[in-house]
Amino acid sequence: MNEDLVKKIRESMITCQADKVLRLIQEAIDQKLDAAMVVKDGLTAGIRVLGNRFERGEAFLPELAVAAETMKEGLKLLEPLLTETVSQEALGSVVIGTVQGDIHDIGKSIVATMLIVNGFTVHDLGTDVSPEQFTAKVRETKANIIAMSALLTTTMDKMRETIDLLKKEGLRDKIKVMIGGAPVSQRFADSIGADGYGVDFNQAVTIAKQFARKDESS
Amino acid sequence: MTLRPKLELLSEADIQRIHEESLALLEDAGMAIHNEEALTLLAQAGCSVDQGKLRAFIPASLVEEQLRKAPQSITLYSRDGEPALQLESNKVHFNPGSAATHLLDRKTGERRHPRVSDVVEFARMVDALSNIDAQSTAVIPADVPSIIADRYRLYLVLQNSTKPVITGTFALDAFDDMRRMLEVIAGSSKKLRDKPLAIFDACPSAPLNWSKLTVHDLLCCAKAGIPVETISMPQLGATGPITLAGSLVLHNAESLSGLVLAQLTSPGAPVIYGGSPTAVDMRYGTARLGAIESIMLTCAYAQMAKHYGLPTHGYLGLSDAKLPADSQSGFEATTGLILGALMGINNIAGVGMLCFESTQSFEKLLLDEVICGMAKRMTEGILVTDETLASEALREVSMKGGDFLRLRHTLTWFRREHFLPGDLVDRQPYEAWKQQGAPDSQARARKQIASILESHQPVPLTSEQKQGLDEIVNDFTKRHKLDPSKLPS
Ligand code: B12
DSSP states (O other), rough: OOHHHHHHHHHHHHHHHHHHHHHHHHHHHTTTOOOHHHIIIIOOOOOOOOHHHHTTTSOOOOHHHHHHHHHHHHHHHHHOOOOHHHHHSOOEEEEEEEEEOOOOOOHHHHHHHHHHHTTTTEOOOOBBBBBHHHHHHHHHHHEEEEEEESSSSSGTTHHHHHHHHHHHTTOGGEEEEEEESTTTOOHHHHHHTEEOOOOSHHHHHHHHHHHHHHHHHO | OOOOOOOOOOOOHHHHHHHHHHHHHHHHTTTTEEOOHHHHHHHHOOOOOETTTEEEEEHHHHHHHHHHHHSSSHHHHHHHSSSSEETTTTEEEEOOOBBBBBEEEETTTOEEEOOHHHHHHHHHHHHHHOOOOEEEEOOOTSSSSSHHHHHHHHHHHHHHSOOOEEEEEETHHHHHHHHHHHHHHHHHHHHHSSOEEEEEEEEOOOSEEHHHHHHHHHHHHHHHHHOOOEEEEEEETTOOOOOOHHHHHHHHHHHHHHHHHHHSSSOOOOOOEOOEEEETTTEEEEEEESSSSHHHHHHHHHHHHHHTTTBBEEEOOOOSSSSSSHHHHHHHHHHHHHHHHHHOEEEEEETTTEEEEEEHHHHHHHHHHHHHHHHHHHHHHOOOOOOTTHHHHHHHHHHOOOOOOTTTHHHHHHHHHOOOGGGSSSOSSSHHHTTTTTOOOHHHHHHHHHHHHHHOOOOOHHHHHHHHHHHHHHHHHTTTTOOOOOOOO
């Protein structure tokens, strides 16, 4: 019975039936199913399948985006019932945003979606995010990764400023910094002391996973 | 008689429907506008304004009223004050895709960040090419501090060409620096207003939002009498509806809101209805500029603009391929340029550009110039007169024998009737081509680039103009606490 419900959640996740997923989650909560299992074998398992299909060119961004939204909403329903251990199961927690003076956000949002699909917790600050706002959010969420996006030549320098502020606030060695966007390059990333640079969402995920692995081993 | 061949994507009824939908959208969803002055202007003109949310709801009557004030024709002048671009009716002009963060090295083919020397060479190439009618500040030099790179490229382009320039800013303090440079060239702010030599691009942020930077530029242009292009650019499926009609409504609403703002700031302000809609690739997330849907939407909004009688701009001729001699580069550029020309878009920007508007290429610029020539030829249509019907020639040759080659008629008409692109287009017999090392279009382009750069010398600025520009560069460099003597030249 329980198995069935969780399976249905997984299947509806794969077919991107957002409303159905949320209805089923409510049912699972009413039936007092184990919330952790619902997350792991229902939501996460479903979104993984979609992620794999995407990699094979069988699923597309609108499907992933809807699934990632559903994931967020589903987690909101389940969160009060989850124990600490489950949230720790996430690969890591990421603060993401487009830097100050810049309002390009599609690339940043796609990176955020892919991180969610791949098991990260994501705090999206949106666009025009100042170094102060980044730093405050890092402090608040105890995130272990910060991801900054800049699409304009003139706004790239805000990444440097953010890193400098993290240093000043004594947060720099607690967090990994990754950056991306059209004018950014590996060389620029090196020059401002970022830990990683990605040309697209695939690389963003790879780098975040590397960060997560290093975190574990240290 | 000559028929001007043309393209239509919307029926009269469609145009009416889209017009009404976009006005209704401006009225009930409104525009978010990050600028107090603009919101005040709109409030005074009768819009209801939510100051807290920076949102103005624009009634249809206001749009209709302001539409009547906008000029239907805008002339751009060359650096030496000659009329150069006539943006009106179905006249077509071309300029390069602008603000590339990368460049393909013209010798090695490597994709790298552009340098000052590249900006200079690129401007000189554009200056030399006859089917490219205007400059754009096409590449961003990465060897000057990024904070001043937007205006420094204008400084470089102005020195290396007499053609008018399409440009834009990346930061709030750039507009004034750039306006001052243009005033130095024109002679005064009044002369610049009378004979503008540059256009600024200002992009609203779909859906229905004017960012601080872009609305600032829009108002500044209106005040200075400098033409401004509103570049609405919904990304279908990301910042705009996935459907073409839906994104067209959004595009039209944003463009009209820009027009209203400019006219309220300064009645009669020169505004060009432009855009750069893109189709989001749902596999890679990239902004597809070469996609047929992006091109269709551009032609469709141009039809809307023409319905209003406004000058038009479009981003066409770009390709998402990575290499200039990839056939994708050719077919995407050709589709955009030919259709845009058939549509009669007045200012078509985009030649040279590859890879989602990120990478300029000398080779593509040159190859695209051929397409521009073809497109211009196409728009001239087929001239049907007594002489072109060639009745005499036809009778002479068919009855007396011989051929048309030696006829006066041929001599008189071959240059006028035929576009002659030169050796860039391969029309040699097979063996001759083989003997020359079987050059492909990239190799042919590279050879010509080298020879153009060697032979073409742009007209220099007067020493007074040069000095004036240098002073402005000095000013903004110091204002940003940088050392002017360390700038590359
Ligand atoms: C769409 C677009 C806009 C839209 C943005 C809408 C939105 N909500 O995001 C609008 C219309 C608002 C816009 C405005 C402007 N734009 Co614009 N825009 C673009 C365009 C065409 C596509 C950007 C995009 O969405 N791409 C699709 C996404 C999926 O790709 P992406 O952003 O590159 O992200 C991917 C990777 O870079 C990477 N990535 C991104 N972030 C991160 C972060 C991390 C941590 C990692 C690891 C990876 C990563 O992964 C992403 C997914 O694969 C680009 C051209 C280009 N090729 O970038 C110009 C471009 C960026 N814009 C440009 C300019 C000049 C402007 C304006 C200044 C123009 C003006 N004067 O009006 C204004 C700026 C306003 C402002 N204050 O910010 C220039 C920048 C030139 C430069 N050298 O700086 C570009 C390059 C176009 C050009 N050649 O002129 N723009």
